[in-house]
Amino acid sequence: MVRLSRVTTVHLALALFALALIGQAVKVQLIQGEEWAERGRRQQYSQGAVAAGRGIIRDASGNVLVESRELMRLTVNLRDMGDRSILLRSLRNAGFPLEAIRQAADPARKWVDLPGLHVPSEVHRLLALPGVAARPVMSREYANNAGIRRIVGGVDRDGRGIDGIEMSLDSLLSGDTLLAAFALDSRGRRVDSPDGWTTPPRAGSNVTLTINRDLQEICERALARAADSLQATGGDIVVMNPTTGEVLAMASRRAGKGAVANTAVTEPFEPGSTLKPFIAAALLERKRAHPDEVIDTFNGEMTLNGRLITDSHKALRMSLADVIRLSSNVGIVRFAQRLTPRETYEALRDLGVGMATGVPLPAEADGTLREPGRWNNTSAASIVMGYELAVTPLQLVVAYAAIANGGELMQPHIVKEIRSSDGDLIFEATPRVVRRAMSPDVARQMRRMLTGVVDSGTAVRADLATFTVAGKSGTARRTVEGKGYVAGNYTASFVGLFPADKPLYIVLVKIDSPRGVYYGGEIAAPVTGVVLRAALAARDAALDRQDLADVKRELSSVDSSGPDADRAPERFGAGGAAPDLRAQRSAAEPSAAPVATASAERTPQPAKTVALPLKRPARVTDRRPRPVPDVAGLVLRDAVRALHNAGFRVTLANGQSVLTLPPAGTIAPAGTIIKLQHYR
Amino acid sequence: MAKRSLSSGRLLIACGLVGFVLTAAAVVARRGYGHQQGVRTAALEGRQVALESERVRLEAAIRDASSRPRLGPIAEKRLGMRVPADSQVVILSRATRSGGTP
Incomplete structure (x- = not known):
């Protein structure tokens, strides 16, 4: 061994x-x-889904309307919590609701989801406690402005758009969601590690709307004042550029806190007399009438198929121009008898009545325009007076834009451009003509007729001292469900073209169920004046000052009763029997102002014009689009000068570097406002 | 002779061991430093996110505070300001060298 x-x-x-x-x-x-x-x-x-931030939504001038920020959702693992008294004290100090504190104190519970989303700086003491875990959640920060909220909509808990632009452009606004791996330390905290995930998720695209924030706020304020003073149940104001189809402002108001719908596109109404100009245009287009052509108006009363038709401003005879100027029901019904029902239907259909405009906002209503085959024996008369059909405020504005721009029905748009988070252009809106609705000559004649409405017709309260305004007022009875038309319940409206010669704005003001005075020319027209005055005084309200300078009237031509008070009757050479409402109003009710409009109306006219020591330059004609110059690296003064020299207007904003919005190289029309971001 | 080669062999092994220990210590120190930096970076990123979130909140508050609905009533009530009439608005037009509209 x-x-x-x-x-x-x-x-x-x-x-x-x-x-x-x-x-x-x-x-x-x-x-x-x-x-x-x-x-x-x-x-x-640890693996988890990382959602990129949703894109930013800006207004046309680059002001942020909505953006995303990361907040924390907190969870407490009570088993890891040694002494709960510290936790409970921290929860109390952080202002958590009593119910959450009670849950955290419950010895039977193993964890608690704390309610709400929190800014990290507000809960940093809680985060230092063992067992308190934070989960990042992207949250949307909206402008504190009800009107803008109605347009941009909102998102649900999971960050999906549920209304407005947030919903219609959800796929573009939402960024990529990636499944990511994070390295964890011994306490379970995330640690940057080369072994973990490194590529950040791609943020959503940024959307620029055509909405002008200043103008939007002006409209909302004017609407709120008018609705409050008139005790109206609601109202809408829509402002559009008739040449480009850009929706510049869209204010809506309805009674009740829960009313958040953008009713300017979702709620059709019977337009009443604001529809009459389209019938007049159809007559002129088909050469069935002439502005100066006179017919009998039977002193404002006529019976047709058993139905009594009456006028507020009674006259024995009126020209077509006066029928529009004084909004004669009898006159328009009599003139419209020259059109077949099919022609009336087609004329209105061509102007977009009864069809959704296609603006990218959810739940846009079609409106109503029945086929002639479904009309009864009084429908033809009702329709030409603006009843038995329904339009949304936006549809009506689009139709008036055709009169303003020479007869072309424009596709309205509310999204100006979409850029990826890297700044690449994804979509850029360009003016799109849907169809020609009337000839340029008819459109010009219609603008002259509508100027008469404000000059000396039913809507003189919309007039300005130094600019010509055209437009049409409307007063339509309102229906109540199950009761039909109810006495004393009206929609007062006015659609204005500003300035009349070369409109930059189409302004629709609609007031629902006002108390007391209810005529559109009396209560909606002054609101238009308020909006226009405030827009003129605003720094940036999407108005081309150069165009305005060209059409501004000299004060010396303004007489004591208002601008050009007596022009309209002679202009159309026919209305001898038709009254001049401005002159009548001056005599009968010199100071009646049913709506508490802005204090500008109380302003006295200046006694003299101050001559500024400025030389008026020659009119600039080169409006061709040109690239935005690259100003990176320039000092602010030189950057502004470079942009001015390139033909752009400049607005300044604080930022981290000298950048332009739109970015350098973007092709933009001369006169475009470039937002210049610079160091403070 | 044999004794000498044995001692040089042990020396070699000892040197190898020392080298291994030193290398291992360097790797551990490097990983520890990397981990520490990772924790710091993560903390800074968290702070950046928090500050960014705060910036968004404050900018929204500034926008809200400087908006017309907020300032308009104050300007009218406290300062007596008002919206000017259109006749009181002076429109200046100015050409630029390249022919644009400033």
């Missing part, structure tokens, strides 16, 4: 131990390698 020395025995034991170690290593590394590697990954890395 071989006797082993003690040294050999020890060596053998060590060798066996080493073999066992090697064997175990082989087992762990080669046989069970995958299992252990997976277990290690689970311990050292």
Whole structure:
């Protein structure tokens, strides 16, 4: 028998131990390698979905309307919490509701989801406690403005758009959601590691709307004042650029806190007399009437198929121009008898009545325009007076834009451009003509007729001292469900073209169920004046000052009763029997102002014009689009000068570098406002 | 002779062991430093996110505070300001060298 020395025995034991170690290593590394590697990954890395921020929504001038920020949703693992009294005290100090504190104190609970989303700086003490975990959640920060909220909509808990632009452009606004791996330290906190996930998710695209924030606020304020002072149940104001189809402002108001719908596109109404100009345009287009042509209006009373039609402003005879100027029901019904029902239907259909405009806002209403085959024996008369059909405020504005721009029905748009988070252009809106609705000559004649409405017709309260405004007022009876038309319940409206010669704005003001005075010319027209005055005084309200300078009237031509008070009757050479309402109003009700409009109306006219020592330059004609110059690296003064020299207007904003919005190289029309971001 | 080669062999092994220990220590120190930096970076990123969130909140508050609905009533009531009539608005037109509209 071989006797082993003690040294050999020890060596053998060590060798066996080493073999066992090697064997175990082989087992762990080669046989069970995958299992252990997976277990290690689970311990050292956590996987989770990382949502990129939704894109920013800006107004046309680059002002931020909506943007995303990261907030925290907190969870407390109560098992890891040694002394709960510290937690409870911290929760109380952080202002958590009593119910959450009670849940955290419950010894039977193992964890608590704390309510609400929190800014990290507000809960940093809580986050330092063991067992308190934070989950980042992207939250949307909206402008504190009800009107803008109605347009941009909102998102649900999961960050999906549920209304407005947020919903219609959800796929573009929402960024990529990536499944990411994070390295964790011994306390479970995320640690930056090359082994973890490194590529950030791609943020959503940024959307620029055509809405002008200043103008939007002006409209909302004017609407709120009018609705409050008239005790109206609601109202809408829509402002559109008739040349480009850009919707510049869209204010809506309805009674009740829960009313958040953008009613300017979702709620059709019977337009009443604001529809009459389209019938007049159809007559002119088909050469069935002339603006100066006079017909009998039977002193404002006529019976047709057993139905009595009456006028507010009674006259024995009126020209077509006066029918529009004084909004004669009898006159328009008599003139419209020269159109077949099919022609009336087609004329209105061509102007977009009864068809959704296609603006990218959810739940846009079609409106109503029945086929002639479904009309009854009074429908033709009702329709030409603006009843038995329904339009949304936006549809009506689009139709008036055709009169303003020379006869082209424009596709309205509310999204100006969409850029990826890297700044690449994804979409840019361009003016799109849907169809020609009337000839340029008819559109010009209609603008002259509508100027008469504000000059000396039913809407003189919309007039301005130094600019000519055209437009048409409307007062339509409102129906109540189950009761039909109810006495004393009206929609007062006015659609204005400003300035009349070369409209930059189409402004629709609609007031629902006002108390007391209810005529559109009396209550909606003054609101239009308020909006226009405020827009003129605003720094940036999407008005081309150069165009305005060209059409501004000299103050010396303004007489004491208002601008050009006696022009309209002679202009159309026919309305001998038709009254001049401005002159009548001056005599009968010199100061009656049913709506508490802005204090501008109380402003006395200036006694003299101050001559500024400025030389008026020659009219600039080169409006061709040109690239935005690159101003990176320039000092602010030089950057502004470079942009001015390139033919752009400049607005300044604070930022981290000298940048322009739109970015350098973008092709933009001369006169475009460039937002210049600069160091403070 | 044999004794000498044995001692040089042990020296080699000792040097190897020392080298291994030093290398391992360097790797551990480097990983520890990397981990520490990772924790710091994560903390700074968290702070950046928090500050960004705060910036968004404050900018929204500034926008809200400087909006017309907020300032308009204050300007009218406290300062007696008003919206000017259109006749009181002076429109200046100015040409640019390249022919644009400033």
